[in-house]
Amino acid sequence: MPIADNIILVGPMGVGKSTIGRILASLSSREFKDTDHVIEARTGANIPWIFDVEGEEGFRTRESSVLKELVEQPQLVIATGGGIVTQSINRSLLQQQNCVVYLTASLEDLIKRTCRDKKRPLLQVGNPEQRIKELMSTRDPLYREVCSLVVSTESKSPKQVAEKII
Numbered sequence: 001m002p003i004a005d006n007i008i009l010v011g012p013m014g015v016g017k018s019t020i021g022r023i024l025a026s027l028s029s030r031e032f033k034d035t036d037h038v039i040e041a042r043t044g045a046n047i048p049w050i051f052d053v054e055g056e057e058g059f060r061t062r063e064s065s066v067l068k069e070l071v072e073q074p075q076l077v078i079a080t081g082g083g084i085v086t087q088s089i090n091r092s093l094l095q096q097q098n099c100v101v102y103l104t105a106s107l108e109d110l111i112k113r114t115c116r117d118k119k120r121p122l123l124q125v126g127n128p129e130q131r132i133k134e135l136m137s138t139r140d141p142l143y144r145e146v147c148s149l150v151v152s153t154e155s156k157s158p159k160q161v162a163e164k165i166i
């Protein structure tokens with residue numbers, strides 16, 4: 001059953017979902033949850049390790065089950081991993097929720113924020129700039145398909161973005 005009062009953040013790696021989500025949770029008296037953090041806490045392993053050992057497929061299975069569980073709880077702000085929309089089962093679930101916010105940023109900002117990041121396995125293969133462009137061209141339509149609101153993070157502090165969402 002969809003719960004009316006959760007706010008779910010979707011969008012690419014490096015857009016600020018976790019930082020904005022934490023502020024949003026405190027401004028709206030909701031609990032903050034991050035699908036990646038829940039997976040890490042449960043497995044006792046970090047995301048790159050999970051990708052290494054179980055592959056992307058193993059990670060996506062874990063991610064889908066965490067998302068399903070979280071949307072059934074009330075009063076949460078949920079930050080999702082950037083690839084959550086790649087799975088049709090997740091997209092169907094997100095489309096049933098009342099408030100899914102797509103956070104956007106320019107490609108330049110995303111590249112600046114993630115290029116030297118060793119914690120994101122999908123950026124470790126090939127040229128990270130090119131990779132971010134490719135990921136955005138396939139995923140942007142998917143974020144738009146599931147969201148109820150699009151909010152740009154450009155020229156705004158995380159607090160300003162959180163206030164705008166509220």
Ligand code: S3P
Pocket residue numbers: 011012013014017036047080081082083084119120121122
């Ligand atoms: C991923 C994004 C990451 C994490 C994993 C895969 C992706 O989350 O879930 O590395 O496919 O875009 P963030 O968006 O929080 O970086």
